[in-house]
Amino acid sequence: MDLITLGAAKTSIADAAGISGSGLFNPSIDAQFTNTSTTDSAYVFLSFMFTNPFKSVGGTYNLSFDLTATSGVSSSAGVHVRTFRNNSGDPGDWANILGDINSYTPNMVGGKISYKNSITLAAANYDFMKVVISMPKSASSGINLDIKNLQIKVNGINLCGSLVTIGMMYGSSTITYTKPKRLATTGYVDTKTNGTWAGKKILISGDSITDLATPERKYIYVIQDQIGCTVLNDGRSGTGYLNATPIYNRLSGLDSTADLVLFFAGTNDFFNGGGVDLGTPADTGTTTFYGAVDNAYRNAIAKWPLKTIAVITPLPRTGMNTANSKGFILKDYVDAIKIVAARYSLPVLDLFNGSSFNITSTTFVANYTYGGAGTVGTGDGLHPNTAWHIILARKVLAFLNQL
Template sequence: MTKRLVAIGDSHTYGAFASDFFSYPKYVAKAFGFDEMENYGVNGITICPETDWRPTMANCEYIREFLPGDMAIITGSANDWIKNVDIGEVSDTSDKTFYGALNILFARAKERYKTVVVFSSINRLNDGLNKKGFTLQDYRNAVELKSKEFGFYFIDGTEFKVYPKEEESRKKLIPDGAHLNDLGQKLFTEFLIDKIHQLTGLPIQDFSFDNSEKKMVAMGDSITHGSGAGESFGVVSNYFAKTVADHYGYELKNYGTNGTTVAEQYEWRPTCSLCNYIEETYKADVLLVPCGVNDYNRNIEIGKYEDTDKTTFYGALKIFFEKAKEKYKKIIVITPISKKNEQNKTKRGYCLQDFRDAIVKVAIRYGAFVIDGRNVPISGDDESVIPDGLHPNKEGHRIYGEYLVNELKNIL
């Protein structure tokens, strides 16, 4: 049976300031023999959504979009401290305070994961009073208290021997005082593996810090993320991008996020536009990017082929592909798959095919490989594979993935 490790956290989990694809979740999974690993680390993410920075992403909400698994490693609190989240009271149950958000996050984690390991934020250069009058240690203490209350394994991140206030340690491991470099990530991983072994008794397997695998990045929306209509916890484990990566032997980083558009003109999650978010993605051998359906759903202006403005679909596509060319050796773009009622026009007068046509026109200009999503043998009108008319279920993702495997055999 497949064993899955899920990592939930911030830039530390993501691996900011370390080499691409080089962060602790990857190697913890290897050390304890997990077959699959999903790294949901996001730069700047908080636990609580009630910050004085807008917009913000918060893990007490986003955990609902994560795959379940055998073990979760959760961290956080530094960004809540930075963004001046009110700590609140231990008994809080709303997402308006840090304690309340912790209660929500941990309750949801308990439902989804057999084993949960939580570690508090590591030492950093700045950790004093924020505008709410709390130190970073106050947030760490809250994390420890709630972790133990929920019966989770807890690791004190400050026990990791990195001392950003000391110049030698900072230069060696954590140059900006907050984010670990490659050596810092390696040493922290060894620290974390040892702590997890001590707490859980799980045997440590032989592994290396090899980072030479072929690499693939997937970007896109809820379908890329693996959201599956009618599935347990709303996500599927065999999402199409994973099927492709596994078949061709690529290590995969999936940036698919519910609601993502290509263009910037999107109020619900304005940071989740491909033309902007691509700046934060790993470099890789291959980029796999289905796109366009949310721009249609959200009434984005298609604009003109000559546009260079990220608020129109044409303009945003150009910006996206310009940046993608710098980061990826091969770019594979997939136009929207079949959707129920796709012939209906938006308030601006566009049907889904108009967005497909724009994608093809721009993608070809930038030398991308184009897969026509209409040819994927699943229909938005077939409830057995797309129950809600938009999101494929487990069977739909299987068909989608196998179709791509066949179509890409001469590309990958």
């Protein structure tokens, strides 16, 4: 379960990543790695990949963990810890070594080691960082390794809450990637087993932030990886509740067997083509934004009367406080969404007022929006990049698990 307060205002990139050095959010990771295969190989690799909130700054990386090897590794094996930078999000990407925290020392004693070390790394532009712990593998032996209390901190900020992937790799010719048997960490939702919507069908109707038209890994598929749900994606770039192909007009063709229906749109209604007419809360037709939102929610309730329906507001965006051609700012459209949702008692995740998508910061835009290269002046100030979609996934999933 995500422990981040959704409505809290965040003021830094570290806060935006959902991590804190205050002690209130100070998670650690426990994991058990097992494999009965006796395939001989030279090494065992335990891999932990994290969203990197420090793309354009260097710093001190501190790592600590307790490791116990029951089988598969010599009881006196040396432990090697290496860091990698990664922009693909692919756990099998072994390029771009950042630096070794240590070589194959110190050694385990009796199959156990309590490890604590640090490394200072220069600034580098990368979305993810990976920590790999490797040990010589015992010949022709299955693997059973336990890690307890793994923590990694950068400049005093704990990254464990931004864990993306975790796995074990081994084999001299073919590297295999497997998820651990057990994973326990504060602030992270386990795969396939936890959460209200594990194994369910989640339908989401929205715009380019949900659509697959752009290459970033979208939040809804991060959630799918974490809980094993089925995604029914009705994200369509450039559309909205009333703009372009309106949502209220799309619902009849969508899957009636969905277990959960989400709406995540509105930013294009504010901006594209100069914006659509806002209207008033009393509107129930299809010529104004208020009326189009009302039609979308009414139609959804009629189509899925026994299913859960929920609403996500637009994120902040560049230009949100400049009036459109109709004289309205983005907040006016957000307020309309919330007013109509309340009419039908639909739960709302207010990302506009409490997401930490801090587009007023040029540094944030350069690091966390599409096209950003880590330098001020880059990034579109609208679409989250892959790193922030992972953050967004945690926020959305925490909201969904409350429904």
